[in-house]
Amino acid sequence: MSAVLQSLAAENDIVRLEGVHKDFGGPKVLEDVTFSLSQGHVHSLIGPNGAGKTTLLNIVSCLYRPSAGRVLIDGHDTATLAPHALATLGVCRTFQNLKICRNMTVRENILLGAHVGLQGGLWAGILRLPALVRRDRELSDKVQDLLALVGLDVSPDSLPDAMSYGALKRLELARALIRTPRLLLLDEPAAGLNPSEKVEMGRIIERLAAQHITVVLIEHDMKLVMGVSDHVVVLNYGRCIAQGTPTEVARDPDVIAAYLGTK
Numbered sequence: 295m296s297a298v299l300q301s302l303a304a305e306n307d308i309v310r311l312e313g314v315h316k317d318f319g320g321p322k323v324l325e326d327v328t329f330s331l332s333q334g335h336v337h338s339l340i341g342p343n344g345a346g347k348t349t350l351l352n353i354v355s356c357l358y359r360p361s362a363g364r365v366l367i368d369g370h371d372t373a374t375l376a377p378h379a380l381a382t383l384g385v386c387r388t389f390q391n392l393k394i395c396r397n398m399t400v401r402e403n404i405l406l407g408a409h410v411g412l413q414g415g416l417w418a419g420i421l422r423l424p425a426l427v428r429r430d431r432e433l434s435d436k437v438q439d440l441l442a443l444v445g446l447d448v449s450p451d452s453l454p455d456a457m458s459y460g461a462l463k464r465l466e467l468a469r470a471l472i473r474t475p476r477l478l479l480l481d482e483p484a485a486g487l488n489p490s491e492k493v494e495m496g497r498i499i500e501r502l503a504a505q506h507i508t509v510v511l512i513e514h515d516m517k518l519v520m521g522v523s524d525h526v527v528v529l530n531y532g533r534c535i536a537q538g539t540p541t542e543v544a545r546d547p548d549v550i551a552a553y554l555g556t557k
């Protein structure tokens with residue numbers, strides 16, 4: 295690629311990982327991982343179990359620090375950024391395990407996402423401090439829009455305890471969207487969903503991309519990955535072994551070998 299094209303591509307990058315290594319005091323979990331994520335696209339991070347996908351997402355979300363290398367978001371090194379400050383950069387995420395408060399209403403659960411990174415944070419939300427109650431009132435209309443966006447036909451005032459697992463996953467997604475992120479990190483959003491719920495999750499991701507939200511998706515369901523991704527990064531034993539369009543990675547011999555267990 296020419297220098298001009300390279301700098302144009304870099305301008306469009308929202309995240310850049312440069313030579314990221316990670317260990318937890320033992321063997322390397324990530325080794326020299328370098329790639330860029332461009333704005334407004336759906337990027338999937340795939341690889342066999344234990345390849346280092348969640349560790350990488352935790353590094354991008356500043357929950358873990360790289361042992362070496364760096365992560366840039368909008369060109370800013372995140373080395374000293376606290377995880378809660380990420381939301382102010384327009385970065386939000388969901389987790390593999392559900393983090394829904396079952397004794398709070400659907401609306402309150404979604405609004406908790408608006409409190410991340412604010413003064414007082416999650417606890418101010420749980421304790422219902424006055425400034426946040428005012429802000430919540432302003433955001434209430436948005437809750438209804440988000441429920442529609444994630445395809446949840448439930449009352450914002452209902453409790454989530456009667457909701458199915460698939461519906462709770464979508465509720466978590468709505469919570470991550472309340473702050474209108476530019477970059478959304480999704481850790482296995484379709485895990486545990488039935489086939490029709492997976493299809494619906496794919497449609498939701500496409501809707502998010504249509505709204506120019508950059509999505510990073512960790513997912514084991516290859517049909518979903520191949521259907522929604524613009525760009526796929528493949529990890530194996532902590533190394534990036536391939537990246538490209540879904541078609542390119544699907545026919546990459548290293549990727550095929552990793553998935554068949556021959557590498």
Ligand SMILES: Nc1ncnc2c1ncn2[C@@H]1O[C@H](COP(=O)(O)OP(=O)(O)OP(=O)(O)O)[C@@H](O)[C@H]1O
Pocket residue numbers: 318323341342343344345346347348349350
């Ligand atoms: N906090 C930690 N302390 C020690 N080892 C860890 C820690 N977090 C992850 N690991 C190790 O790092 C390796 C990669 O784990 P990680 O969860 O990132 O893989 P993954 O690709 O997301 O796997 P899966 O698809 O099964 O979720 C594993 O060997 C795991 O045991």
